[in-house]
Amino acid sequence: MNVGVLYSRIRRDEKLLLAELRDRGHGVTKLDVRDQQFGLTDPPAGLGDVDVLLDRCLATSRSVHATQFAEAYGVPVVNSAATATRCANKARTSLALAAAGVPTPTTQVAFTRETALETVESLGYPCVLKPIVGSWGRLVAKLESRTAAEAVLEHKETLGHYEHKIFYLQEFLDKAGRDIRVLAVDGDPVAAMTRRSDHWLTNAARGAETARLTVDDEMRALVARASEAVGGGLLGVDLMETDDGYTVHEVNHTVEFKTLDDTVAVDVPGRVVDWLERRHGPQGVSA
Amino acid sequence: MSENTATAEDPVTGEEITLPADLEVGEILDSPVSGAELEVVSTEPVTLEEAPELEEDWGE
Numbered sequence: 166m167n168v169g170v171l172y173s174r175i176r177r178d179e180k181l182l183l184a185e186l187r188d189r190g191h192g193v194t195k196l197d198v199r200d201q202q203f204g205l206t207d208p209p210a211g212l213g214d215v216d217v218l219l220d221r222c223l224a225t226s227r228s229v230h231a232t233q234f235a236e237a238y239g240v241p242v243v244n245s246a247a248t249a250t251r252c253a254n255k256a257r258t259s260l261a262l263a264a265a266g267v268p269t270p271t272t273q274v275a276f277t278r279e280t281a282l283e284t285v286e287s288l289g290y291p292c293v294l295k296p297i298v299g300s301w302g303r304l305v306a307k308l309e310s311r312t313a314a315e316a317v318l319e320h321k322e323t324l325g326h327y328e329h330k331i332f333y334l335q336e337f338l339d340k341a342g343r344d345i346r347v348l349a350v351d352g353d354p355v356a357a358m359t360r361r362s363d364h365w366l367t368n369a370a371r372g373a374e375t376a377r378l379t380v381d382d383e384m385r386a387l388v389a390r391a392s393e394a395v396g397g398g399l400l401g402v403d404l405m406e407t408d409d410g411y412t413v414h415e416v417n418h419t420v421e422f423k424t425l426d427d428t429v430a431v432d433v434p435g436r437v438v439d440w441l442e443r444r445h446g447p448q449g450v451s452a
Numbered sequence: 453m454s455e456n457t458a459t460a461e462d463p464v465t466g467e468e469i470t471l472p473a474d475l476e477v478g479e480i481l482d483s484p485v486s487g488a489e490l491e492v493v494s495t496e497p498v499t500l501e502e503a504p505e506l507e508e509d510w511g512e
């Protein structure tokens with residue numbers, strides 16, 4: 166199998182995948198997305214020869230566009246352009262989850278500061294304001310009072326890129342200091358961990374403490390449904406625990422897994438490559 | 453230099469720094485002398501440049 170790896174930064178996640186692929190004798194074609202030029206019909210050199218393209222772009226905007234071009238050339242991509250498009254934008258993710266009946270926090274989107282403030286007031290304090298595109302917990306605000314909400318909304322409207330004028334607001338859920346990350350391949354969990362922090366944000370990228378977690382039946386079923394809702398693939402599904410069960414608040418399509426690999430006993434890159442071989446190897450569905 | 457290490461010039465300070473040998477083009481390293489984030493732009497020989505600044509849509 167010749168695996169194309171589309172990247173702009175080689176993180177430890179990519180190094181783990183590259184090592185696993187090479188150790189198994191697979192060909193690897195590294196493609197720096199910054200060097201590529203995408204025409205409408207012909208793929209850039211090297212891209213057309215791969216059996217599958219692994220999109221590991223660090224920049225979401227590049228990921229969304231490059232996957233569409235790859236599919237136009239007939240190159241199978243992990244993850245698909247449809248999955249990337251849904252996961253890259255929090256509103257699209259929320260719509261996909263809700264349409265599939267997957268429990269997800271109450272979410273409202275407003276386009277002006279005034280309507281956003283009305284939304285904040287209706288959600289109550291605290292509530293959460295997130296950028297429509299973003300990760301690692303950056304620019305996520307917990308709004309605890311009207312005055313704080315007014316200030317943050319004014320700053321976003323005045324200083325922000327136009328996407329910051331799409332106000333994505335969510336109810337605040339008391340997650341007891343932790344949330345859950347499940348890495349899944351086409352909805353089948355590979356491994357899971359909790360992320361705990363004294364801060365209300367519990368992203369691993371912000372230094373949350375992680376611990377291995379056994380996937381229970383409810384979690385397994387929910388991860389499968391969330392994966393299917395966004396189009397499947399290699400995904401990081403984030404869940405919170407509530408009194409009514411789990412709720413899915415995010416699905417990540419260029420998922421980082423180095424922390425998970427350090428936390429659990431499962432060989433995470435090994436399981437990912439197992440799945441790639443099943444899906445795209447000589448006996449795989451796209452071969 | 454052992455088999456498990458490589459050396460390269462830190463583009464910020466000009467000093468020679470020691471790095472792991474299993475470098476990948478595109479990999480990001482923290483310079484042990486300047487603390488700067490550096491990108492590996494070639495491995496034979498190892499050449500480093502200052503890494504691009506973090507962008508808003510980076511992440512997973």
